[in-house]
Amino acid sequence: MTPRRAGWIAGAAAAVLVAAGALTYAGADDDGGAGTPAADSADAGFARDMAVHHQQAVEMSYIVRDRTDDEEVRRLAYDIAQTQANQRGMLIGWLDLWGLPKVSSDPPMTWMGMGDMPSAGEGSLMPGMATDAEMDKLAGLSGRQAEVYYLQLMTEHHKGGVHMAEGCAARCTVGVEKRLARGMVESQESEIRLMADLLAERGARPRA
Numbered sequence: 001m002t003p004r005r006a007g008w009i010a011g012a013a014a015a016v017l018v019a020a021g022a023l024t025y026a027g028a029d030d031d032g033g034a035g036t037p038a039a040d041s042a043d044a045g046f047a048r049d050m051a052v053h054h055q056q057a058v059e060m061s062y063i064v065r066d067r068t069d070d071e072e073v074r075r076l077a078y079d080i081a082q083t084q085a086n087q088r089g090m091l092i093g094w095l096d097l098w099g100l101p102k103v104s105s106d107p108p109m110t111w112m113g114m115g116d117m118p119s120a121g122e123g124s125l126m127p128g129m130a131t132d133a134e135m136d137k138l139a140g141l142s143g144r145q146a147e148v149y150y151l152q153l154m155t156e157h158h159k160g161g162v163h164m165a166e167g168c169a170a171r172c173t174v175g176v177e178k179r180l181a182r183g184m185v186e187s188q189e190s191e192i193r194l195m196a197d198l199l200a201e202r203g204a205r206p207r208a
Contacts, residue, residue: 036098042171044100045111046181047091050164052108053126054084054091057157060130060150063139067146072198080154080191087180094177112167128160148204151195155206158188158195 037043061081065074095102107115108125121131130138130153138149161184168181199205 037100037172037174039100039104040106040111041173042111042168043174043177044095044098045104045106045109046164046168046172046177047095048102048104049108049111049126050161050168050184051088051091051102053129053157053161053164054088056123056129056135057081057084057154057161058088060135060138060153060157063135064146064150067139067142067150068144070144070147073147073150076191076194076198077150083187087184090180094174109164111171112164126160127163128157130157144202148199148202151199151202152204152207155192155195155199158192162188162192 058081061077061084065077065081068074092102104110109115109117109127114127117127119125120129121133123132123135124130134153138146138153141149165181165184165188169178169185172178172181196206
């Protein structure tokens, strides 16, 4: 493994520790006096939507770990699954802390003014999310084909996640959530670069 790539993997592991640290502060009054957010706020909308977005990334990552023996892809998938499962727990925990519902009657992405955006297909509820058909296809592949398809799907998933996290960084009012969103942008952009390298090694590239 190259030093550069080792740094990316270490960065992903560090993101888990940062996320865990953020959770420690979740109950503290460090939100700049903003108080408990409303159910229709960007803070609540981001927490609900990103929890769903993260859950698919976790599922996708565990699928590919069972479909390939490649240690680099398996390690990346494990890091993504652990980091996003950890962050998902934090987001749901904040909704509980705030006494807000985990689901909303509003369409996904309403908090970003995108509640009327067209869906890419069944299962693709938010930017970057894979469709049910794409998830089924991934589960039916193995070896290098599974690796390439996973890396392509996860690249798109991360790009959508970065877009959402940037939205929270700009709109959310709770300090600890804004910091988590900024951390998501940094870690996922780093992983996008890593996945581009992994795809190139396999004679492939991100989907247009």
